[in-house]
Amino acid sequence: MTVEQFDPNNPVTTVQSDVKQTTTLENPAKVIAEQNENAKHVDNAARIGFVSLGCPKNLVDSERILTQLRTEGYDVVPSYNDADMVIVNTCGFIDAAVQESLDTIGEALKENGKVLVTGCLGAKKDEIIELHPNVLGVTGPHAYDEVLAQVHEHVEKPKHNPFVDLIPDQGVKLTPKHFAYLKISEGCNHRCTFCIIPSMRGDLDSRPVGDVLGEAKRLANAGVKELLVISQDTSAYGVDVKHKMDFYEGMPVKTHMKALCEELAKQGIWIRLHYVYPYPHVDDIIPLMAEGKILPYLDIPFQHANKRILKLMKRPGSSDRVLERIKNWREICPELVIRSTFIVGFPGETEEEFEELLDFLREAKLDRVGCFKYSPVEGATANDLPDHVPEDVMEDRLQRFMSVQAEISAQKLQDRIGQEYLVLVDEVNDLGIVGRSYMDAPEVDGKVYLSDDYDAEPGDMIWVQIIHADEHDVWGVRVED
Numbered sequence: 001m002t003v004e005q006f007d008p009n010n011p012v013t014t015v016q017s018d019v020k021q022t023t024t025l026e027n028p029a030k031v032i033a034e035q036n037e038n039a040k041h042v043d044n045a046a047r048i049g050f051v052s053l054g055c056p057k058n059l060v061d062s063e064r065i066l067t068q069l070r071t072e073g074y075d076v077v078p079s080y081n082d083a084d085m086v087i088v089n090t091c092g093f094i095d096a097a098v099q100e101s102l103d104t105i106g107e108a109l110k111e112n113g114k115v116l117v118t119g120c121l122g123a124k125k126d127e128i129i130e131l132h133p134n135v136l137g138v139t140g141p142h143a144y145d146e147v148l149a150q151v152h153e154h155v156e157k158p159k160h161n162p163f164v165d166l167i168p169d170q171g172v173k174l175t176p177k178h179f180a181y182l183k184i185s186e187g188c189n190h191r192c193t194f195c196i197i198p199s200m201r202g203d204l205d206s207r208p209v210g211d212v213l214g215e216a217k218r219l220a221n222a223g224v225k226e227l228l229v230i231s232q233d234t235s236a237y238g239v240d241v242k243h244k245m246d247f248y249e250g251m252p253v254k255t256h257m258k259a260l261c262e263e264l265a266k267q268g269i270w271i272r273l274h275y276v277y278p279y280p281h282v283d284d285i286i287p288l289m290a291e292g293k294i295l296p297y298l299d300i301p302f303q304h305a306n307k308r309i310l311k312l313m314k315r316p317g318s319s320d321r322v323l324e325r326i327k328n329w330r331e332i333c334p335e336l337v338i339r340s341t342f343i344v345g346f347p348g349e350t351e352e353e354f355e356e357l358l359d360f361l362r363e364a365k366l367d368r369v370g371c372f373k374y375s376p377v378e379g380a381t382a383n384d385l386p387d388h389v390p391e392d393v394m395e396d397r398l399q400r401f402m403s404v405q406a407e408i409s410a411q412k413l414q415d416r417i418g419q420e421y422l423v424l425v426d427e428v429n430d431l432g433i434v435g436r437s438y439m440d441a442p443e444v445d446g447k448v449y450l451s452d453d454y455d456a457e458p459g460d461m462i463w464v465q466i467i468h469a470d471e472h473d474v475w476g477v478r479v480e481d
Contacts, residue, residue: 069151084155097121140200
């Protein structure tokens with residue numbers, strides 16, 4: 001029931017990894033990942049440092065680049081001083097993320113001197129070059145081939161690589177071994193006025209469904225227990241290719257959200273959907289959740305409830321229609337958990353329109369909610385709208401919003417006390433087991449704690465009875481088989 005002050009579609013986050021990682025400074029958002037402990041290294045191979053910033057979609061880009069680097073025989077090292085070159089995969093969605101990225105580039109230049117820049121901020125090459133003229137190269141998001149070409153230009157490619165087979169089938173992952181992000185498309189066809197993602201990542205570009213399912217199978221075979229399906233607009237999957245038929249293991253599969261979910265369900269692991277735009281066909285996914293095929297969890301960024309503000313945002317819907325759909329979804333699947341994000345202080349938002357948003361929260365009773373103040377991102381068309389809301393008013397509305405949602409969250413979690421849930425173990429620390437139920441996505445949602453219970457390993461799945469809850473997290477005890 002977490003209430004955040006950032007957009008979970010585009011946070012600047014620490015990358016959690018099953019590969020060893022350290023940071024060169026205390027800032028936890030800057031991570032340099034080292035190849036996993038079991039990999040052998042080519043003697044005298046070129047060494048690459050890697051800093052990954054941004055959202056899960058950026059994380060997947062980092063994983064692909066790292067996989068190719070290791071396949072070609074490069075070592076991936078955990079510090080600036082040990083690296084022959086550093087690659088910084090940047091985030092550029094909001095001002096804070098842009099500044100974080102620019103600061104990280106500057107730090108890498110100071111500590112190492114040889115730096116390549118890629119990622120979303122790379123779409124603003126001139127801005128990067130103006131501040132950091134000594135970078136060796138700049139590329140935009142998901143520019144895998146260009147990044148590798150620049151690496152080859154500045155760092156000698158290993159002459160031989162007898163260890164290619166040591167790269168696991170699933171590639172290098174920057175998440176713990178028991179969960180992984182599965183990116184199904186790039187870009188977005190929407191033109192939300194507060195967002196600049198299409199200008200950085202382009203229009204929707206769906207991956208072939210056979211490729212997606214093949215990756216999912218490799219991850220499941222490698223021991224992944226949970227796949228988090230991500231894209232900028234998950235429910236638009238296949239729209240750009242007119243939902244054409246593709247093939248997976250010799251069988252035809254439609255490039256469509258529902259068909260993808262049905263096939264992913266056959267892997268027998270948790271399937272969690274993120275960043276789902278509220279198209280009508282989302283209704284068709286709810287029965288799959290009720291049948292236990294995919295997790296009863298929907299991440300839908302509604303952004304607001306007032307019809308006029310939604311129109312200014314170029315977002316669909318109105319609160320009445322959304323509330324009716326939520327009601328219908330819960331009737332079909334009572335265990336459904338809904339996560340959403342909202343913007344307060346959008347240009348022109350009146351007090352009455354904000355109160356309408358609070359009323360929507362009280363009626364919708366969403367399980368997980370993130371909220372952030374409107375940020376005038378450079379290039380966003382909403383910046384040209386009149387009547388920008390003063391900072392102090394935005395802050396007041398954010399706190400009021402959080403207060404309302406905290407009450408809702410606390411009550412919903414109290415209702416879970418006494419119930420039993422399957423929990424995926426994330427870690428075991430000095431205090432006990434830390435895990436997540438189907439209600440909890442990693443990084444953005446709550447945790448399940450088992451105090452003074454240490455008999456588990458990350459990736460284990462155990463049944464837990466909830467005995468205590470606060471506004472965000474729950475505590476439980478193991479249920480004996």
